[in-house]
Amino acid sequence: MINPIILENDRVRLSPLTLDNYESLQSVAAEHKLVQYSPSDIETPATLRNYVEIALDQQKQRSSLPFIIYDKQARAFAGCTRYMNIDHKNKVLEIGSTWIGKKFQGSGLNAQMKYLLLNHAFNSLGFEKVSFRIDERNLQSRKAVEKLGAILEGILRENVYLLYGYKRNTCCYGILKNEWENFHQLDKKAKK
Secondary structure (H helix, E strand, O other), X not given: OOOOOOEEOOOEEEEEOOOOOHHHHXXXXXXXXXXXXXXXXXXXXXXXXXXXXXHHHHHHOOOEEEEEEEEOOOOEEEEEEEEEEXXXXXXXXXXXXXXXXXXXXXXXXXXXXXXXXXXXXXXXXXXXXXXXXXXXXXXXXXXXXXXXXXXXXXXXXXEEEOOOOOEEEEEEEEEEHHHHHHHHHHHHHHHO
């Protein structure tokens, strides 16, 4: 995963998040309570830069691969996402630290980018499992990953402090490679 990875389709382009492009996200990141379910502070230019620096440091350690999200339909940068907690030995990774601006939510953008990320993780990078960790209260995100075939594997109770002191319960979802292949085949049949 040393070479820059760009994933795209007709709707979305995911390209490497860098210190050269992250400023395109400042207006989106500044939206009030955008990350209400996240422990990350991104609301000011300084905290957003720190967030990106941490992601890039994790990338150097080969445990993370952050992307900036560009919505081709809206012709605007929409947010970011990443492969994270990458376990090369066991061929498991997590898709997370995903946030998109309010005007992009519910537009189908998230499903398109998750599809690209899942396909690439399984079919190009050779991973055997992809996980998602979602705040138990975030029903919209939970339903979104369930629509992609993710299965709820358990709930970690009060395991993450959020920015404002609330300690969330985290729902752990997962998709195995064979489940993704079966789900993908069923999805193709349903569209015929």
